[in-house]
Amino acid sequence: MAGQVWGTSNLGGFMYSLNLSKELRVALRPIVKFRQFADVKDAAHQGLNRGDTFHWNVYSTVATGGAALTENTAIAETNFTITQGTMTITEHGNSIPFSSKLDDLSEHPVKEIIHKVLKLDAAQVLDDLVANQIDTCKLRVVAETATDAVTLTVDGAATLTNTVALGKDHIKAIVDVMKERNIPAYEGDDYFCIAWPTTFRTLKNNLESISQYVETGFQMIRNGETGRYEGVRFVEQTYRAKGGSATGLGTPAGAWAGTKSDWAVFMGADTVAEAVAIPEEVRGKIPTDFGRARGIAWYYLGGAGLVHSTAAESRVVMWDSKA
Secondary structure, X not given: OOOEOOOOHHHOHHHOOOOOOOOOOOOOOOOOOHHHHEEOOOHHXXXXXXXXXXXXXXXXXXXXXXXXXXXXXXXXXXXXXXXXXXXXXXXXXXXXXEEHHHHHHOOOOHHHHHHHHHHHHHHHHHHHHHHHHHOOOOEEEEXXXXXXXXXXXXXXXXXXXXXXXXXXXXHHHHHHHHHHOOOOOOEOOEEEEEEOHHHHHHHHHXXXXXXXXXXXXXXXXXXXXXXXXXXXXXXXXXXOOOOOOOOOOOOOOOOOOOOOOOOEEEEOOOOEEEEEEEEEEEXXXXXXXXXXXXXXXXXXXXXXXXXXXXXXXXXXXEEOOOO
16 A cells, blocks of 8 residues: 555654654645635636636727717727637645554544645645746846846746846836736735745845835735835745746746846736636545545645736736846
């Protein structure tokens, strides 16, 4: 049996030993943050028995704008265009089998521990589902050596190598790019930015003397949010790899050549759509071998897609580097 068994110490035998601590402890895990930025309002419309493809429409503005009218002249006629996005609904899951002997002899609660580690695994997989879509955004900004300006590319690839740390003046320049492209704010009047803590270090140092939250009254704070500046709220994450990878964010595999920064993602409204046919859930295996072979799994049926895949309509801007 592949899974948790009594006969192998590090797969189960250690769950009972003399003077075993009663405290449950788990290994270090990365902090997942991307999925909270997915829009799941469409989920209810997907449901079951509707096929494995999910579509959404994006409607343009009018082709010709209105104008002043002259008496006895007919009102002009115009139209708008419709583009359609699509995603595929797929299954995701993982399981841990365990023996009845382990469950019966263990001093620690086997099922509770398996539930815990599987929930962590599900959170990371579904975070990746959203992050992989954000990674396909078309708009990339690079400062190269400038500390107060950025260069924008619109084909999903950075053309310059970034050799400076992300600072407050870069934030101003990126916000200007987003506003001038009419990217709507994510929440209220604010955009969001997500990156590694070290990517924000220079920015945090820049802001030590500036009040990051000046508005009064209740306001939702996103998971991992650390501050606000120039209409951007910053969220730290440690799950998605630094430097990019074959499936990671930003540059090709390896650390940034400049070693001064790393990728950061700036987001407006309507970023990633998530369609959920069956929300993530924990399932128990029907015992076999007369009840001796047991197991627990997590399962999810759904998908995610970048809502606006063209540069002209993009709602995501990535601080990136060629190498």
